[in-house]
Amino acid sequence: MATVEEVKDYIFKKVESYAGKKQVKVPQMTQDVIEHFGEDNCSKKDVKEALRELIDDEKLVYGYFGGTTIELPHKEGSAN
Amino acid sequence: MAAPKRKTDIGPPHYDQMLHPAIKANYGKWKSHQNLKPGVLMHEGESGAKVYTVRGASARLISITTIREMCDLADKYCDGFLRYTSRNNVEFMTDKEANVEPLIADLKAMGVPVGGTGSSISNIVHTQGWVHCHSSATDASGVVKVVMDELIDYFTSMSLPAHLRIAVACCLNMCGAVHCSDIAILGIHRTPPTIDHDKLGNMCEIPTTVASCPKAAIRPAMVEGKQSVEVIEDLCMYCGNCYTVCPAMPIANPLNDGISIWVGGKVSNSRTKPMFSKLAIPYLPNTPPRWPEVSDAVKNIVEVYARDAKKYERVGEWINRIGWPQFFEKTNLEFTKYHIDDFTLASSTYNSSTHIKF
Amino acid sequence: MSNTPLIDELVKGPWPSFIKDIKRTAEKNEMCKDLLNLLEMSYRDKKTHWKHGGIVGVRGYGGGIIGRYSDSPELYPGVSHFHTVRINQPAGWFYSTSALRYICDLWEKHGSGLTNLHGSTGDMVMLGTTTEHLEDIFTDLSEHGWDLGGSGSDMRTPSCCLGKSRCEFACIDTMAICHDLTNEWQDELHRPAFPYKFKIKIAGCPNDCVASIARSDCSIIGTWRDNIRQDDAAVAKYASGELVYGARADGKVDIKADVVDKCPTGCMSYEGGKLSIDNKNCNRCMHCINLMPQALRVGVDGGATILLGAKAPIVQGALLSSVLVPFIKMDPPYEEFKELIGRIWEFWDENGEARERIGEMIVRIGKGNFVEEVGCDPIPEMICEPRSNPYIFYEEYFEEE
């Protein structure tokens, strides 16, 4: 079983690696995480919980890009 | 450091706290209603209880100054309760018949027209426009204001064959889905975004900008030695999504943006099925502050309908009976090649019959 | 002389003027002043002066706040940031004046003082504030029992007609359903995790006063299974003109011409002063009931038709919702309905493409496949007519041994 911390870590690194290149949405991230850890080790609910913690702690924030995305926190301003 | 836990996910207040006692007492026990006069309804409960509703117009974009005045009236006449309708009207309810006329008088003094019930033109539902949206091809509140200034007698009376619903949207995104209205007024962009190649590379992430286009019309490109993008104009549907993510690609084009008019839609299932609105006028110029072309065009359609439709016929039902050739003839509107659909399933709109009136 | 001559033209005329209203409020609020100036500039230039761009929100939520910036911050600093806060409305848009005054006070303190009552989704839309205020607004709201609405790829704030609170046509308790679903799915509302937005609208009867069939991914529309209730004495009163439709000069109902002949299914007759309805053939269109509400009433065995998939045109063209379940009982705790929606979301989550509304997904994969996947049986009520093309993808065929 993947721990919440492992899932959080994986998600964070993924988002970090996409920064400025690719907009990532929750359903894709969820599928990605489950594929990575394997269905038996990680459920949708686990991903949800990990994401919620990351966002509550402001490690990641929601963005909007023709649908909601998850991003690294950024400074406020209009498109940079 | 994790921030302290807060109260979240509590949802809206329960509606129970928001109901007039007479509404609460008769909840689920209504028997029938009568439309006493324009803007005044009387609902009767199984128990014989009566509740009177007075409906007033609102601009939807209203300030706390106006809301507080509405509250004052609700305190004075309705025991401190009021509501808003799905078409942004304000409604005052009371079980005291004697309150109805003084309330109407106060509303009129406040500049609030009373009406919008039965076979009238109710309030126009609309979007944000220049007051608050980055995609808008035109203003929404301003267009609503001038059209309703023109049609107000239809709001305060019930003289039409059936009720008539108008909606305004300021771009193709159509917040509020105006596409099933008797008359829809739709702001349109007609040209692809302009690209500020000097700024784009600095302001916008190119992969993000490319990915923003639902039609895949944007490609990375080098322009005069600068990293930028190009738009394949034939693919562009002027949706403005690219501008949402990249301020160096404004979609607004003052010379070409305008307004189109659509007719014959409905959402109710009454008699006929719900219908989309269809194109009546492909382009009218954008002429703030009072858009005379638009208010004239809408008024013309309303007046021809009012004269020609049979009792209880909605605009779409009327047109289906007389046929589109007669619609264009009677309204004196020009039929153009733009009226002929060329999107998916267009062929289902071709006339494959010899049903033609001469 | 006024420095906003163009928009001043909109102070004229009998319809309530939003410009007049903003002007009154501008006497006490700087944001309003600059909003008027910015708007004047749009009226002059014939173009918007807003940008989208940056994302703002309150901590932990992905929905409820829409970031908005002007393109002329130097000229009009008062509206350089002008974000929207969506507050989840009470079901049916009913208010006590004390609740509404609280909201006004909050917006006087933290915003421009301007609102939309209401936005198209149904929320109270509070126009114009800046990022510094957001957390305070949220804390204040939640302490007073309010919460934010949805935005982005989440379940949007559900909304409903006033239903049983004041309408005798209501076949379901729309406000109770709306309140319950909103609370059941708080996580889905505040933390966007869907491929795209998902709207739910609940109408009490087929008149659909909230336009759910045109504006919601999931339309819940009240209907009835038993017979139209009929009061023959009241029918006679309509016939004699003692009762009329609406308060119209021509409101006297001609029962044959206005009711029977306009019944779309031809299931009514009126002979010798007796109105008869063949309820088996009535398609619940509401026409006769709308016309003679004192004489005819919806049946007592109420429930809902569930339809899916409405949306505005972008990208693949506009869609209306279409039938998934012809009739479902909608009594608390609405388990059968919630399970159905759960299956639909599950399937959409896994199969929906980015920025694809559920209606578009159904068209892409085929409604037949979709209904099977979410555990419903294909039935003729789902369509207008069977296919006329022969391109059937048979899933089973025989092979020679």
Ligand code: SF4
């Ligand atoms: S219809 Fe278009 S321009 Fe108008 S508010 Fe909606 S997205 Fe903005």
Ligand code: SF4
């Ligand atoms: S306006 Fe829409 S279709 Fe045209 S390039 Fe921009 S995103 Fe693409």
Ligand code: SF4
């Ligand atoms: S949708 Fe039906 S039940 Fe709801 S308010 Fe309209 S007529 Fe009444």
Ligand code: SF4
């Ligand atoms: S509801 Fe419609 S279909 Fe049914 S009897 Fe009345 S008019 Fe006819």
